[in-house]
Amino acid sequence: MALPLRYSFRNALVRWRSTSATVLGIALVVFVFVLLQSLAAGIERSSGNTGDPRNLLVVRKGSTAESASLIARQNFQDLRYLPEIARNPQGEPLMAADVLVLVNLPRRQGAGEANVLLRGVTPRGMELRPQVRLAAGRWFEPGHREVVVSAKLARRFEHFDIGQSFRSGSATLTVVGWLEGGGSAFDSECWLDADECRSLFERDMYSSFLIRPRDAAAGEQLMARIEADRRFKLKAEREVDYYRKQTMTAAPIKWLGNFLAVTMSIGAVFAAMNTMYAAVGSRTREIGTLRVLGFRRRSVVLALLLEGGFLALIGGALGCAVAFYWNGYTTATMGFETFSEIVFEFRITPRLVAEGLLFAVMVGLAGTFLPALRAARLPVIAALKSL
C-alpha cells in the first residue's frame, strides 16, 4: 500500500523555501532545452513545409544545395520535351529553370550585412509553387529590374519597403511587392524575373530545374532517366524530399541544445540530490515513524520519488512556460545550405513540451533515487530515538 499522494505533494510544497532553488534550476535547464529545440524545430518546419509533393527538383549531381548548383542552359532544352513532363492547358511543358544568386545587403538599424538569396523565376516556376502568394504590392514584370521580397525579410533588411530600391554591385533593383511563403523556405527569398537575373549578374548557367511530371509513375520514370543519362550529370528528386533533407542548419543547434541540456542536467541532478538528501535528513524521525506505523520500504521510496518527481515537474512546467513566451517569435540566422539569411519562428510543439517535462521528471527522479534509498535504509528505531 502506498502512502497518500498528498503526503508527497504537501511535503514538496511545504519546503518551498529550500526546494525553490532546485525547482528554478530545473526550470532553467528545461527552458534552455526547449528553447533551443524549438529553434531547430522552427528551421526544420520551414524546410519541411516547402515544396509540392508532385514536383521534381533537378540539381547538378554532387551539389548538396540548389544555390551551389550550376546547370548548363543546353540541358533545359534537352529535358523540356520529355514525354513524362505534364503540360498546361496551353500545351507548354510544366518545367521551370531557376537562377539563384546570393547578394550581400545591409540589415536594418546598422546590424551589419548578410547574404540574401535572390531567385530568378520564370512564369512556369511561379505556377509550380502555389505556396508563394503576394502579400503586398504587385509581382515584378519581365524585362524590368524589379524584385518581390519576402515580407519577413523586409522587416530585417534596409531598403526592402515597397517602392524603395537597393543596389547590388552595378545593378539597381526596385522593390515592387512583398511575398508570403506560408512558413516555407521561400520566406527567406527574393524573387525576380529569371532572364533579368541572369543578365544583371552575368549568369550563363541555371541553378536548378523544377518539373511537374504527368503522374507519380512518370515521376519515378523521369528520375530514373535523368539519373541514368550520362550526358546530363544531373540528379532529380522530389521537391519535398530535397527540402526535407536541408537540415544542416538545424543539426548543430540541436546538438548544442542536447549538449547544454545534458551538461546542465548533471548539475541539476546534483542539486536535486542535495535538496532531497537534506529533506530525508531532516525527516529521519518522520520516515521512521511511517515505518513503525507499518509502511514498507518501497512505500517510503515511492513517496519520496513522487515528491522529487513532482518538484521537478513544477520546475519543468515553469521552464516550458517561460520558453513559451518566445513561441512564434521570428528570428534568423545564416543557413548552412544556402549560405544566406534564413528566417524562421521558434516553434514550441506539444511534443517539445512533453519532452521538456519528461526530461525534468527524469532529472527529478535521478536526483531523488539515492536519497530515497537512503531513507528506506534508515533503521526503524530512528523514529524512537529522541533526536
Add this chain to the structure above:
Amino acid sequence: MDIPEPIVTVRNLSKIYAQGEIQVTALNQISLTIAAGEFLTLMGPSGSGKSTLLHIIAGVDRPTSGECLVQGVDVTQLNESELADWRNQNVGFVFQTFNLIPVLTAFENVELPLLLTRLGSAQRRRQVEAVLDLVGLSDRMHHLPRQLSGGQEQRVAIARALVTDPKLVVADEPTGNLDSRSAQEVLGLLQSLSRPAGKTVIMVTHDPKAAAFGSRSIHLEKGELTR
C-alpha cells in the same frame, strides 16, 4: 484463580551492540510475561535497556538472541515486510516526541495507518472520528500538528496508535515533552485503555509519578530485571 492469557512472552532475550570498539550489553537474558489487559510500566535509569526491550517487543528492533512471542508469534523470526504488516495490525505506538507528520492534518495523521488496511473511505472516516472523539479532539480534526498544543499533539498520536484497534499499545516516555497537566491527561487516557478497553499497554518512563498510573511496574538496571 483466573490467570489471564499472556499476550507477550519474552525468553532469554539479549541485545548486544557495538558502540565504537566497545560491546554494550543493552539486555542480558531477560525473561518476562505480560498478561492481556495489563498496563505495564518499564522503569529504570537511562541506558538500562528499558527502551530496547520495548522496541523489541514492538517489532522495531531485533535482539541478539532469545525469543519474543507476541500473541504466539515470534516477532524475532519475521522478515522486514512481515514485520511492517505485523506492526500495522497489532501494535500502536506513542512516542515521546509525538512524531506526527507535519504536512498532514490531525485527521489525516490518524487515518494514515488505516491506509494500509482494506477499509473503504467511509469506514475509515468513522473509525478516525471515533478515536479522535475518544481522545477528546473532535473539534481539532482538521488542524495541522503545529496548530496544536503538545498535549493535543500527543493525544492525536494516541488516537493514531488506537485507530487500527491493536491489542498492544507501546509508549516511550509519552509524557517526557509535556507539562504536568497534559501529562495527567495522557496518562489517564492510557490507563483507560488497558482494563476497560481490553488493550495491553506497555509504557517506558523514568518518572515514578507516571509509573503510578500502571497496574504493574518492572525495573531494569544494566540490562537486567531488578524487581
Add this chain to the structure above:
Amino acid sequence: MTLSSFILKNALRNRRRLALSISSVAASLFLLITLQIALRELTNPISDEGSTLRIIVRNKVSLGQPLPARQRQVLEKIPGVAAVSPFTFYGGLYKGDEKFTSFAQFAVDPLRTRELLADARIPQEQYEAWVASQTSCILGRMTAERYGLKVGDRVQFTGQIYPCDLDLTIAGIYQGTADDRNLMFHQKYLDELLGNPGTVGTWWVRAASIAEAPLVTERINRAFANSSAEVRAESERAFVLGFVSMWANIKTLIGGISVVVVFALLLVTVSTMSMAIRERFRELAILKALGFRRRELFAFILAESFGLALAGALLGAGGAWVVFHQLDIQKLTNGLFVMFEVTPRMMGLAFSVAALLGVLAALGPMLTVVRTSVVEGLKTLD
C-alpha cells in the same frame, strides 16, 4: 586545533553534500567555459601575423559571385600592392567524407602564396615540387594528421559548386598559419577543368606595409567602382567579422544562455550554503555563547562558501581545460568548431564567477547569524 582546521572539519562534516555541491558548481562552470569557447570561435577571427597585411577582395554583390580574371593586371598596378593571387573557394566533397568536408580547398597562384601566407612554413623542395606540378597541392598539417595523409598521396574531390571534380597529388604539408587546415592547388588546373571561364572567386592581396593597408583597400575599391564587376576590398579581419554578422541572432542566444547558466549556478550554490548553515544553526549559537564574535562566525561561513565555489571552479574549469585539450573537437562537431581553446581569459572569468558566487552565497547565512540570538539558536533543535 586551529581555526582553519576547524573550518575544514566543518566543511568536511557532510562529505556527500560537499561533493554534490562542488560537482554541481563544477558542471555549471564547465558549461560556462564551453559556451565561452563556442562564442569566441563563432565571433572572433583567428588571426596570425600575415593577416594584418592581407586584404581580401570579393565581388560587391556577394561572396557567391565570381570576379573577372582580368582584374589582376589592374590590381597589380595599384600602388602599395605587394602581391596578388586568386583565392577561389572550390568547396568540394573529399572522397571518403559522407556529407560534409570540414576543410576548405582553394585554387591559388602558387608563385604568390609564400608572400600572402607569410606565416606558413613548408620545406623548400616540397614547395618547388608543388609549383612545378599543376595537378599537385599542398595541405595544412592539421588536416593531414586527421586524415593520415602524407606527401605523395592522391586526394580526390567531388565538386559541389563547380561542375568538375579534382584529382590531386599532395606535394607538400605546410604549418604555422592560424588555421592549418586548408588545401591549396593551382588556379590554372581549375581553369582548365572548367574550360577557362575567365573568372576567379576572390583576390587575396598583400599590402606593402601595415600603414599602407587601409589606403590600399580604398584604392582597390575605387579602381573598380562603376565597372561591370564592382568589388569589396576589406582587411581579413573585417572580412571574417562580416561572416560573424551573418550568424545574426544565434550569437545573442548563446550569450543569453551563458547568463542563464551563471544564474542557475548561483541558485544551486546559495541553496547549498543555506542548507549547510541551517544544519549547523545550533552549533553557531553555541559558538556565540562561547564568546565567538560575529566577525569570526562570518569568517567561518565565508571561508566555507568560498572554498566550495573555488573547489568547483578548479574542477569545472580545470576539467574543461583538460578535456578540450584531449578531445578532437573538430571531429566531434563535424568541423563546426576548430580550435576549441580554453584561453586564460576564460579561466579568469570562471574563477571570478566562482569567487563572486562564494561571496553571494555566504550573504544569506551571514544575515541569519546576525539576526539570531544565542537563546533562539540553542532552542532550534533540528
